[in-house]
Amino acid sequence: MSFGTEILVKVGVVLAFALNGAVICTLMDVKASAWMQRRPGPLHVGLRGFIFPLAEVIKFIQKEDIVPTKVDKTIFKLAPAFILFSVFGLFVVVPISPTLVVVDLNLGVFYLLAISTLSTLGVLIAGWSSANKYSLMGGLRAAGQLIAYELPLILAVVGVVIQAETMSMVGIVEKQIEWGLPFAIAGQGIAFVIFMIAATAEMMRIPFDMPIGESELVMGFMTEYSGIRFLIFYIAEYINMFVMCAIAATIFLGGYHVPLLPVEWVNFYGPVVLLTKTLGLAFILVLVRWSFPRFREDQLQNIAWKILIPLSLLNIFVTSIMKVVF
Amino acid sequence: MRNKLNQSDSQSFLDSISSKFSNIVNEFDTLKINVEASEWTETMSILKNEFELTYFSWLSAVDWENEVSVGDPPKESVNPHFEIICCLSESVEGNLVLVSTKIEKDNPSIDSLVNIYAGSNWHEREAHEMFGIDFIDHPNLTKLYLPDGYEGNPMLKSFELISREVKPWPGDVDVEGMPEDGKEEGDS
Amino acid sequence: MDTTLDPNNKPFVSDASVSVEIETEDMTLNIGPQHPSTHGVLRLVAKVDGEKISSVEPVLGYMHRGYEKLAEVRTYPQITTLVNRIDWVSGFANEIPFIAATEKLMEIEVPERAQHIRLILTEMARIASHFVFNGAYALEIGALTPIFLAMEDRERVLDLIESVTGGRFHPNFNRIGGIKPAAGAGPTTKKDIQDLPAGFYEETRIVMEKVLEGVERFENLVGGNEVFKVRTKNIGIITKEMAEDYGVSGPILRASGVKFDLRTKTDFLPYEKFDFEIPIGENGDCYDRWYVRLMEMKESANIILQAIDSMPSGPLQTKVPKVIKVPKGESYVRTENPKGEMGFHVISEGGLGPYRLKIRTPSFSNISILPELLEGQLLPDLIAIMGSLDFVLGDVDR
Numbered sequence: 058m059s060f061g062t063e064i065l066v067k068v069g070v071v072l073a074f075a076l077n078g079a080v081i082c083t084l085m086d087v088k089a090s091a092w093m094q095r096r097p098g099p100l101h102v103g104l105r106g107f108i109f110p111l112a113e114v115i116k117f118i119q120k121e122d123i124v125p126t127k128v129d130k131t132i133f134k135l136a137p138a139f140i141l142f143s144v145f146g147l148f149v150v151v152p153i154s155p156t157l158v159v160v161d162l163n164l165g166v167f168y169l170l171a172i173s174t175l176s177t178l179g180v181l182i183a184g185w186s187s188a189n190k191y192s193l194m195g196g197l198r199a200a201g202q203l204i205a206y207e208l209p210l211i212l213a214v215v216g217v218v219i220q221a222e223t224m225s226m227v228g229i230v231e232k233q234i235e236w237g238l239p240f241a242i243a244g245q246g247i248a249f250v251i252f253m254i255a256a257t258a259e260m261m262r263i264p265f266d267m268p269i270g271e272s273e274l275v276m277g278f279m280t281e282y283s284g285i286r287f288l289i290f291y292i293a294e295y296i297n298m299f300v301m302c303a304i305a306a307t308i309f310l311g312g313y314h315v316p317l318l319p320v321e322w323v324n325f326y327g328p329v330v331l332l333t334k335t336l337g338l339a340f341i342l343v344l345v346r347w348s349f350p351r352f353r354e355d356q357l358q359n360i361a362w363k364i365l366i367p368l369s370l371l372n373i374f375v376t377s378i379m380k381v382v383f
Numbered sequence: 384m385r386n387k388l389n390q391s392d393s394q395s396f397l398d399s400i401s402s403k404f405s406n407i408v409n410e411f412d413t414l415k416i417n418v419e420a421s422e423w424t425e426t427m428s429i430l431k432n433e434f435e436l437t438y439f440s441w442l443s444a445v446d447w448e449n450e451v452s453v454g455d456p457p458k459e460s461v462n463p464h465f466e467i468i469c470c471l472s473e474s475v476e477g478n479l480v481l482v483s484t485k486i487e488k489d490n491p492s493i494d495s496l497v498n499i500y501a502g503s504n505w506h507e508r509e510a511h512e513m514f515g516i517d518f519i520d521h522p523n524l525t526k527l528y529l530p531d532g533y534e535g536n537p538m539l540k541s542f543e544l545i546s547r548e549v550k551p552w553p554g555d556v557d558v559e560g561m562p563e564d565g566k567e568e569g570d571s
Numbered sequence: 572m573d574t575t576l577d578p579n580n581k582p583f584v585s586d587a588s589v590s591v592e593i594e595t596e597d598m599t600l601n602i603g604p605q606h607p608s609t610h611g612v613l614r615l616v617a618k619v620d621g622e623k624i625s626s627v628e629p630v631l632g633y634m635h636r637g638y639e640k641l642a643e644v645r646t647y648p649q650i651t652t653l654v655n656r657i658d659w660v661s662g663f664a665n666e667i668p669f670i671a672a673t674e675k676l677m678e679i680e681v682p683e684r685a686q687h688i689r690l691i692l693t694e695m696a697r698i699a700s701h702f703v704f705n706g707a708y709a710l711e712i713g714a715l716t717p718i719f720l721a722m723e724d725r726e727r728v729l730d731l732i733e734s735v736t737g738g739r740f741h742p743n744f745n746r747i748g749g750i751k752p753a754a755g756a757g758p759t760t761k762k763d764i765q766d767l768p769a770g771f772y773e774e775t776r777i778v779m780e781k782v783l784e785g786v787e788r789f790e791n792l793v794g795g796n797e798v799f800k801v802r803t804k805n806i807g808i809i810t811k812e813m814a815e816d817y818g819v820s821g822p823i824l825r826a827s828g829v830k831f832d833l834r835t836k837t838d839f840l841p842y843e844k845f846d847f848e849i850p851i852g853e854n855g856d857c858y859d860r861w862y863v864r865l866m867e868m869k870e871s872a873n874i875i876l877q878a879i880d881s882m883p884s885g886p887l888q889t890k891v892p893k894v895i896k897v898p899k900g901e902s903y904v905r906t907e908n909p910k911g912e913m914g915f916h917v918i919s920e921g922g923l924g925p926y927r928l929k930i931r932t933p934s935f936s937n938i939s940i941l942p943e944l945l946e947g948q949l950l951p952d953l954i955a956i957m958g959s960l961d962f963v964l965g966d967v968d969r
Contacts, residue, residue: 094719190600194622194950263713264798272608272711273954350798351713353951354622411675411902439818440905441931445918454643455922458899468916470903470931474815474829477836481903481916502817505939513639528632528968537640544644 067159071148078299078332079292082339083110086295089343114288122284129186136186137282137289139179144297146172151303152227154313154327165226166218169304170211173259176297177203180268183290184278195277198354199261199268205361206258206265212369213252216245216376217308230312234320239311244376249309251369256301257342258357260294264349265357298339306334396478400434415481423467423484424494430471431499436480439500440470442507444514448540465491465516469503492517513538597625600950604633608711608954611964613938617945617953624953627945629938634968642928647673647747647895650928654915655741657932658966661700661909663692663732666745669915669928671839672904673747676897676919683841684885685749688767690840691775691878692732692744694871698782699728700909701864701871704961708861709793711958712802717793724785727778734768747895749888772879779872786869794862803857807944807956810855817943818936821911822863823960827855833907840906845877857959864961896923908933910961934966 087109091099099106124130149172150165152158162168177200184196217240218224221232233239240249258265269277276282279290306312312334313327314320352360397414401407404426406417418426430436445466449456464485472479486493495518496503507518508527515536518524526533535542597618603609612633618625638657642650654669655662667689674681706721729739736742736751744751793799809819814827824831832849834842850866852859897919905914911933920926937960945953 090715094716095723096719190598194600263715266713267951270713270951272713272958273951275607347716348792348796349714350709350793350796350802351951352798353802353949355949356801411900413901413903415901437812438815438820439936440912440914441818441916441929441936443916443929445927445929453640454924454926455920457920457926458922468929470914470916474824474831477831477833479903479905500816500818501813501943502819502936502939505935526632528635530632537637542640544640 064159067157070157071151071153071159072145074153074328075145075148075296075299078303078335079295080110081336082295082299083113085336085340086343086346089340090347093347113291117288117291118285120284120287122286123281125188125281127188128281129188132182132186133281134286136179136183137286137293139182140176140293141289141296143172143175143179144293144300146175147297147300147304150226151300151307152230152312153331154324155227155231156324157328158227161225161227164224166214166224166229166308169226170207170214173210174203174207176259176293177207180278183282184268187278187281189281191274191276192278192280195268195270195274195280198270198274199278201354202258202261202265202268202357205358206255206365209251209361209365209369210255210259212366212373213245213248213255214308216248216369216372219373219376219380220244226307226312229308230314233311234314237316240309244379245309245372247368247372249305251365251372252305252309253338253341255361255365256305257345258361260297260301260342262294262298262342263346264352266351267354267357270351298342299335302335302338302342303331305338306331310334310338396434396476400480403429403433413481414479415483417483420467420484420486420493424496424499426482427469427471427496427499430480430482434473434478435475436471436473436478438472438474439496439502440472440479442467442469442496442503442510444468444510444516444538446514446538446540451540452543453540463488465514467493467510467516469496471500486516490517491515492519494519495521497521512536515539595620602953604630608958609964610707610962613962613964613967615941615953615957617950619950622950624945624948624950627942627953629941631968634964636965636969638969639928639930642925642930644924646923647897647925650924651745652741652743654930655743656965657930657969658700658908658910658913658934658963659740660703660963661696662738662741663696663736663744664700664906664908665913666742667693667839668904668906668908668913669917670745670747671906672902672915672917673895673897675902675904676900676917677747677891677895679748679889679891681749682886682889683883685887686841687878687882688735688750688887689745690842691875692735692742693840694875694878695728695732697871697909698868699725699732701868702728702785704864705789705793705861705868708958708961709799711954712799714793714796714799717789720785720788720792724782727781731771731775731778734771734774746888746891748891749886751887772882775875775879779876782872783869786865786872789865794865800858802951802955803861803959805854806857806952807948807959808854808856809940809944813940813943814855817940819911819940820933820936821908822867823860823911823937825849826852826859826863828853833905833912837905839904842874844881845874847874857955860959860961894923896921897925905931910934910963910966911937930969932966932969934960934962934964935969938962938967 087099088106099109103109103112124133147169149159150162150168152161180199181196184192184199217229220240221229223229223232236243261268269279279287282290313331314323315330318326404416408415445468447461447466448463449460465488467484467486469482470479471482493516495507505527507521508524510516511518511524512526512529513536597620600617600619601614602617603614604612614630614633616628616630638653641653650669651666654665657665702721702725706718709717732742733739736744809823809827811827811829814824828851830849830851847870850863852863899919899921901918903914903916905912913933914931916929917925918927944956948956
């Protein structure tokens with residue numbers, strides 16, 4: 058197989074994995090909310106609600122794609138794509154099985170965190186170019202939030218990197234197989250919690266959805282978007298949720314492997330295992346979303362700077378000492 | 384059961400009010416103090432500080448006029464004037480008084496109560512746009528409800544309801560009958 | 572000044588000198604009239620410095636329907652339909668003060684059974700209104716689930732109101748001198764007339780149990796949530812003095828620690844027959860206002876349960892003249908609406924309609940406190956405070 062075909066196949070598989078994952082996440086979100094809120098729609102209507110995502114997509118495609126006159130047109134149109142590419146970019150290094158990974162970069166974790174910051178830029182330009190005060194405030198809130206939570210996200214992973222002695226994603230999983238336990242149990246429990254909180258904030262989901270803040274900022278940086286461009290934001294949100302959970306599952310929960318299963322067969326059961334772990338984490342996020350109110354902007358910053366970052370620094374400190382001692 | 388709705392039933396309160404103010408009316412369990420327009424703010428200060436009527440309920444005006452363009456005119460001829468009514472209460476016993484004063488219809492103006500009761504701000508703005516009454520020393524006497532550029536004071540009795548001019552309201556005829564007339568009571 | 576983002580007008584970057592502190596102008600943010608949390612068409616012109624609000628000017632009148640003027644061209648029975656629509660979330664409770672003021676001027680005694688049915692329906696309207704508040708407030712704070720639960724519970728109460736009056740929102744059920752009988756029930760003045768639908772008592776007991784369950788669920792789901800607490804505790808504190816000065820009434824006044832409920836102070840309805848607590852708050856913050864309303868629902872459910880147990884028999888209406896003419900006089904009657912003190916000042920000149928009808932609505936006075944309350948708050952708190960005042964624009968604008 059030539060390099061080109063190999064990459065194509067891998068990209069195809071990863072794309073399918075990502076998009077289907079996003080669809081499953083959407084379904085899960087919608088169905089869990091309907092179950093919690095006793096809404097019949099997504100539970101009973103249309104093949105028991107399973108064609109809901111399809112109907113949603115068709116609805117948004119039908120809608121007029123309005124570009125307001127005063128917006129900065131090029132950037133306005135570009136912003137959704139920016140966000141979409143940045144979330145897809147994350148998938149490049151997520152190993153679905155030891156061989157089924159687009160590129161196993163040496164600096165996988167580093168790449169991951171660098172790419173995830175790109176979406177900040179997308180949100181900011183979406184907010185700025187919309188020429189709407191609500192959008193602008195949403196964009197600025199998003200920028201502040203994403204920068205604040207990028208730090209605990211990185212610092213939480215640093216603990217794992219120290220423990221695993223590698224920055225490659227496959228390497229981290231291999232290390233967990235070697236240890237026999239996922240890192241969330243073996244030493245990085247706090248880091249795992251910090252990572253999940255920071256990831257929720259990165260995804261801008263409740264209780265950290267101030268940039269969208271429907272009751273305050275109408276729809277935040279997405280206010281002026283409609284039709285298919287809004288749909289792209291919408292899909293990107295769910296892909297982001299899926300990929301963040303996949304990353305957490307890989308780094309902290311042993312990725313494509315579960316203890317006791319034979320390592321030689323990992324290429325067969327790997328994708329299923331990863332999907333299960335990912336969806337399990339996503340389900341927690343769904344439950345949180347539908348049962349929590351929203352924090353205030355300053356409270357959000359306080360949580361990041363006064364709690365999460367000191368805690369993750371402490372985690373790194375302790376991990377380093379343990380590493381030196383043992 | 385008698386529906387008496389006694390809002391100012393405390394006899395001691397009634398006595399102290401009547402010892403302080405001479406012109407009071409207590410009909411239908413509604414205690415009303417009539418004062419001169421020049422004593423308006425002074426009365427309010429007394430009521431707030433001495434009678435502890437700290438709760439500001441509402442303020443509004445009545446346009447007394449013999450010639451009316453809508454509704455029925457007063458049965459007996461009245462001297463055209465504006466009556467300003469302010470309702471004060473307190474929040475322990477529930478004592479309630481209406482304070483009323485009369486002002487001229489030409490260049491109607493009266494002292495504002497904003498410095499005594501902050502809540503009168505919006506009520507005075509409403510009375511200003513609806514009746515054209517000026518409240519002296521009001522910090523922001525602008526329109527509250529009506530759009531900019533609206534002319535006229537809608538609550539004046541001389542202000543016509545245009546739709547009523549076109550088609551008179553059938554109120555006089557369309558009165559609901561009692562069911563024992565034999566006819567079925569319609570869905571009204 | 573309006574700092575719009577006009578691409579042809581770019582004074583910001585080039586004019587700013589980097590070495591000195593940049594004097595930034597406040598941004599004018601128009602919140603409403605179309606905005607998810609302004610309960611209709613309230614418009615707030617806010618000057619914001621980043622997230623901080625430096626001043627707020629409410630702009631009213633987008634729903635001004637001129638009811639005070641309209642009342643002057645209508646007869647007394649016709650006005651009942653109008654007053655229904657003032658605060659549409661609790662339509663029935665609006666009718667009471669107007670009807671009571673008119674009955675007082677006519678010196679009519681209302682039969683006990685009619686008063687009881689009025690009381691039950693008023694309390695049901697209160698429960699329905701507070702359910703809307705509870706759901707909507709959680710939504711404004713950012714919790715998406717409670718509104719659905721609240722609407723489900725409220726629907727049961729509305730069904731009960733509908734079964735008695737025939738209307739969910741605008742019952743128009745009160746008549747001067749009594750209430751309307753069930754359709755086809757015959758003369759209203761005879762004894763033991765069929766007025767309440769069959770099975771009403773049973774149904775009410777079941778629904779009130781559900782309401783009490785719902786209140787408990789809200790207490791756990793919303794009140795037990797730490798995020799909700801940090802968003803509402805010590806936010807938007809209204810002191811007792813401030814509340815009285817502005818004429819703030821109802822649950823907001825009680826949340827500020829004033830134990831004042833017109834249900835116990837006036838006898839527009841026979842509340843003295845029933846045992847109930849008046850819940851009050853301590854700090855007067857958003858959380859207290861939320862909590863007081865929640866507890867009020869519990870008390871209302873208890874009042875209804877007591878009332879259906881002690882329902883007297885008798886006629887529904889006193890004999891009133893065919894053409895209702897109210898004698899000359901004036902009367903102010905105020906009642907405890909779900910939102911606060913609602914009062915009607917009726918000035919009658921002996922005609923078919925009032926000479927002047929002043930409508931004192933709770934929401935109008937309640938939100939007049941906003942400019943003072945919101946100064947210096949953060950934008951998310953603006954939403955939290957505004958929501959906690961629980962106003963309806965029909966009630967503000969009339």
